[in-house]
Amino acid sequence: MIKVAVVIGSTRPGRNGEGVARWVHDLATRRDDAVFEIVDLRDYDLPHLDEPMPPAMGQYEHPHTMAWAEKIASFDAYVFVTPEYNRSISGALKNAIDFLHAEWANKAAGFVGYGSVGGTRAVEHLRLVLGELQVAVVSSQVALTLAADFEHFSVARPAAHQAGRLTAMLDQLIPWAGAMKALRSDAVPSS
Numbered sequence: 314m315i316k317v318a319v320v321i322g323s324t325r326p327g328r329n330g331e332g333v334a335r336w337v338h339d340l341a342t343r344r345d346d347a348v349f350e351i352v353d354l355r356d357y358d359l360p361h362l363d364e365p366m367p368p369a370m371g372q373y374e375h376p377h378t379m380a381w382a383e384k385i386a387s388f389d390a391y392v393f394v395t396p397e398y399n400r401s402i403s404g405a406l407k408n409a410i411d412f413l414h415a416e417w418a419n420k421a422a423g424f425v426g427y428g429s430v431g432g433t434r435a436v437e438h439l440r441l442v443l444g445e446l447q448v449a450v451v452s453s454q455v456a457l458t459l460a461a462d463f464e465h466f467s468v469a470r471p472a473a474h475q476a477g478r479l480t481a482m483l484d485q486l487i488p489w490a491g492a493m494k495a496l497r498s499d500a501v502p503s504s
């Protein structure tokens with residue numbers, strides 16, 4: 314079975330991301346073609362990148378890196394639930410991605426962006442970052458706006474049509490996750 318992480322890309326107290334991730338998880342778990350797990354950056358408490366060796370070397374020294382690496386390596390695909398901060402992703406999410414290398418490679422990813430204008434510019438940045446890490450990014454994405462998809466700009470209540478957008482994204486993601494899983498089993502090098 315394909316395993317998909319729903320990654321919460323914000324660690325901010327009072328964050329909207331947690332409600333968005335729960336909405337994604339609730340709808341996604343109705344599917345029978347994959348299993349979904351919320352991965353919360355807060356649970357890994359990563360400092361700013363503090364590994365002496367570049368992550369591409371795969372020589373991790375710190376227990377926090379190893380715990381994060383083990384979790385990320387266990388998935389075939391990722392749904393990044395990302396806020397938009399100053400037209401990009403959060404520093405916490407970028408740092409968490411930068412910590413690892415091979416664990417991301419030859420996997421698939423889809424995006425649920427949110428923010429004042431739907432998080433679309435953050436998702437564009439994230440697509441570039443993940444491209445460098447050999448992640449196959451699907452084109453359909455969800456864009457939630459604070460005005461239309463949240464109550465009082467702070468409680469995630471996505472408009473009805475957004476469920477269809479999420480389904481469209483997952484319908485692309487799961488087959489690609491399966492294709493990349495087959496690729497990995499053929500032992501294609503990641504760099």
Ligand SMILES: Cc1cc2nc3c(=O)[nH]c(=O)nc-3n(C[C@H](O)[C@H](O)[C@H](O)COP(=O)(O)O)c2cc1C
Pocket residue numbers: 323324325327328329330331396397398399400401427428429430431432459
């Ligand atoms: C530091 C910061 C910068 C922001 N910059 C943008 C922005 O450039 N574009 C946008 O649409 N929303 C922006 N916002 C609004 C956030 O996307 C929105 O508040 C979102 O809920 C933040 O995610 P979080 O609550 O999960 O942390 C910004 C919010 C913060 C805190």
